[in-house]
Amino acid sequence: MSAIVKLGDVYKSFGSNQVLKGVSLEVAKGEMIAVIGASGSGKSTALRCIDRLETIDRGTIEVCGIRVDDPKVDLHQLRREVGIVFQSYNLFAHLSVEENIMLALRHVKKLGRDEARRVAMGVLDQVGLAQKADAYPEQLSGGQQQRVAIARSLAMSPKVMLFDEVTSALDPQLTGEVLRVMEDLAKDGMTMLLVTHEMAFAKRMADRIIYMHQGKVWEVGSGDMLDAPQTPELRTFLNNGL
Amino acid sequence: MTGGFTTAHLFYLVHSIWWTLVLSALAFVLGSIGGFGVMLARISPRRWLSRPAMVYIEAIQGIPLLILLFIVYFGLSVYGVQVPALVAAGLALMVYTSAYLGDIWRGCIDAMPKPQWEAAECLSLTRWQTLRLVIIPQALRLALPPTVGFLVQVIKMTSLASVIGFVELTRAGQIINNSIFQPFLVFGLVGVFYFVLCYPLSRWSQSMEKKLNVGNR
Numbered sequence: 053m054s055a056i057v058k059l060g061d062v063y064k065s066f067g068s069n070q071v072l073k074g075v076s077l078e079v080a081k082g083e084m085i086a087v088i089g090a091s092g093s094g095k096s097t098a099l100r101c102i103d104r105l106e107t108i109d110r111g112t113i114e115v116c117g118i119r120v121d122d123p124k125v126d127l128h129q130l131r132r133e134v135g136i137v138f139q140s141y142n143l144f145a146h147l148s149v150e151e152n153i154m155l156a157l158r159h160v161k162k163l164g165r166d167e168a169r170r171v172a173m174g175v176l177d178q179v180g181l182a183q184k185a186d187a188y189p190e191q192l193s194g195g196q197q198q199r200v201a202i203a204r205s206l207a208m209s210p211k212v213m214l215f216d217e218v219t220s221a222l223d224p225q226l227t228g229e230v231l232r233v234m235e236d237l238a239k240d241g242m243t244m245l246l247v248t249h250e251m252a253f254a255k256r257m258a259d260r261i262i263y264m265h266q267g268k269v270w271e272v273g274s275g276d277m278l279d280a281p282q283t284p285e286l287r288t289f290l291n292n293g294l
Numbered sequence: 295m296t297g298g299f300t301t302a303h304l305f306y307l308v309h310s311i312w313w314t315l316v317l318s319a320l321a322f323v324l325g326s327i328g329g330f331g332v333m334l335a336r337i338s339p340r341r342w343l344s345r346p347a348m349v350y351i352e353a354i355q356g357i358p359l360l361i362l363l364f365i366v367y368f369g370l371s372v373y374g375v376q377v378p379a380l381v382a383a384g385l386a387l388m389v390y391t392s393a394y395l396g397d398i399w400r401g402c403i404d405a406m407p408k409p410q411w412e413a414a415e416c417l418s419l420t421r422w423q424t425l426r427l428v429i430i431p432q433a434l435r436l437a438l439p440p441t442v443g444f445l446v447q448v449i450k451m452t453s454l455a456s457v458i459g460f461v462e463l464t465r466a467g468q469i470i471n472n473s474i475f476q477p478f479l480v481f482g483l484v485g486v487f488y489f490v491l492c493y494p495l496s497r498w499s500q501s502m503e504k505k506l507n508v509g510n511r
Contacts, residue, residue, distance in 0.1 A: 131418040142413035146431045156417035
């Protein structure tokens with residue numbers, strides 16, 4: 053089993069606020085890992101560090117053999133391996149759905165217009181939004197926007213996908229349609245690391261669940277861990293969620 | 295000898311509007327190019343670019359345009375560089391305009407949500423690609439009203455070029471008034487001409503701003 057993402061004893065603070073206090077975790081190829089935990093537990097920060105949206109103070113991060121903690125890391129190369137989807141979708145408002153997806157294909161992968169369009173339609177089909185190719189982000193529901201954001205990431209054919217609370221801004225119905233897309237992705241063998249509050253989804257789909265508490269990996273286990281938490285902190289967290 | 299205001303005078307005034315427009319266009323086009331460069335330098339993460347740009351903006355914004363005109367026109371002539379009044383006025387206005395537009399546009403770029411940068415960065419777009427393909431196209435909508443608003447200022451400020459002898463609308467008015475001495479009529483007319491040039495632009499800028507606010511509601 054080869055690890056695609058490897059964090060070793062990662063420390064990170066924002067000013068005097070220490071957010072990550074020695075986080076270690078590994079994600080194997082094809083694995084889906086759900087990271088849960090209260091706000092402020094450092095789970096989103098850990099995710100952002102993997103794509104080097106934040107730099108770390110200490111420790112090692114390796115993604116597909118790339119040393120992310122290296123100050124001279126080739127960000128271009130790193131980000132071709134990693135796809136990330138945010139809570140706030142972050143679609144480009146001045147571009148249509150199709151153009152949103154084609155932008156990086158054209159300017160980063162240097163594909164021709166027709167080839168880029170073909171890829172875009174492919175991933176849009178995958179998230180069930182091929183009929184919305186010409187729509188603009190503001191014309192779509194939150195769930196649809198998030199599916200486009202996933203498609204935009206997928207189009208770059210990353211080896212691992214990071215999801216940062218991608219359903220937190222959505223109502224239950226829209227959450228469902230986004231989770232279905234992620235479920236399909238997992239079934240296709242995509243390596244996925246997601247920070248989520250969707251316990252039922254994490255339990256059903258994740259190969260492993262990581263519970264983070266106060267900047268540390270507090271408990272790791274399979275879906276069953278949510279039924280039988282080993283630590284009082286996880287028990288409290290789960291009870292508060294209900 | 296003084297006489298009445300004739301159609302020849304009127305023709306002379308109307309003709310001088312052309313030179314006000316030429317000077318405005320020169321200031322605006324050159325100032326836009328310069329302003330774009332100033333904006334790029336100002337938002338650069340490299341301090342050796344952003345600091346000088348900041349100093350430039352603050353220095354120029356703290357100096358009256360009239361003094362800039364004197365520096366360019368009289369200053370250069372001391373060194374034997376005799377520049378025509380149009381060039382001197384164009385140069386001074388360009389420097390002035392570039393500082394203001396650079397600052398206005400920097401503000402518009404800064405107003406773009408940070409996550410837009412992040413999303414583009416995560417798609418492996420370079421900083422320049424992000425700016426060109428994602429940020430600037432969206433900032434444009436924001437930048438248009440204040441830019442047109444500033445253009446109105448530029449048109450009015452070209453009147454200062456009259457003091458170095460460049461014959462635009464204001465100078466033409468002075469010349470006519472010197473011969474017929476009817477300041478109320480002549481400068482009133484000059485004022486009306488400026489108003490006719492500026493008012494439609496002001497209205498355009500205002501209506502764009504209103505539309506923008508509706509969009510943001």
